[in-house]
Amino acid sequence: MNETPICEIESVNQEAIEYVTKQLCSDEEIYRFTELFKVLSTPSRLKILFALQHHELCVCDLAIVLNTTTSAVSHQLRILRQNDLVKFRKDGKNVYYSLVNKSFVESILNNHEWFGLEHSFCTGE
């Protein structure tokens, strides 16, 4: 039985641990980072954001663009709404969605070299 899963204090770099720990974000701050990354981590939601970058679209339009159902799109739009990434306006029976902060999605695209991608796709050029 191993009561202390972590190694003995003698064998680690105590100074580095203290320094790094002091620099580290709080759990709450880390959580806010990861929550946004989680929203961006599914193809369906990312496609919605990329699509809305070019034009506002209703739920029906988005379902066609993503080749899925309006129900699936609506569920994902709710999550994007809750995270203040998209807003909507109602026009009769239709609900048109658009980006809350267009420059946010653009900045993701502009940093696409992060992803080791070679081409400047997703920009339509």
Next chain:
Amino acid sequence: MNETPICEIESVNQEAIEYVTKQLCSDEEIYRFTELFKVLSTPSRLKILFALQHHELCVCDLAIVLNTTTSAVSHQLRILRQNDLVKFRKDGKNVYYSLVNKSFVESILNNHEWFGLEHSFCTGE
């Protein structure tokens, strides 16, 4: 029974759909985006990246900083390794991990205004 879950073609903005669809990334490109966001979307992995930003650390050190087990850290380090986010060097029994691309993590921090955060935390200032 509803054979066509998507609305009729007459009621959507056909031009917008065609335009947006043409601008949209390929599925493969979208997938590469989301895969990286997925790696960044858990507190344990993000903490590891933030910790390594300030100093290289062995698995044991990281377990102490994250207040978890070496096993949990090692599992997450494997994922970070597979995504080319961290590298390692061996020194006796210890394995020291560091960032492959320091500017990558820094660029995340520099863009923290994305997250609606008010303070410049995580920078140690």
Next chain:
DNA sequence: TGAACAATTGAACAATCGTTCATATGAACG
């Protein structure tokens, strides 16, 4: 060689998540 220890790995578990299906809401229009 054998004990000690850092690190890795695989199986298993609980928890989370995205989609699907069925149903409900709500507006337009005859």
Next chain:
DNA sequence: CGTTCATATGAACGATTGTTCAATTGTTCA
């Protein structure tokens, strides 16, 4: 009103995931 259609919602399902536990690898050192 009642029908139609766009959208939203809730339950349920399968799939994925992060952690835990147990076991293993590989190195150091006496």
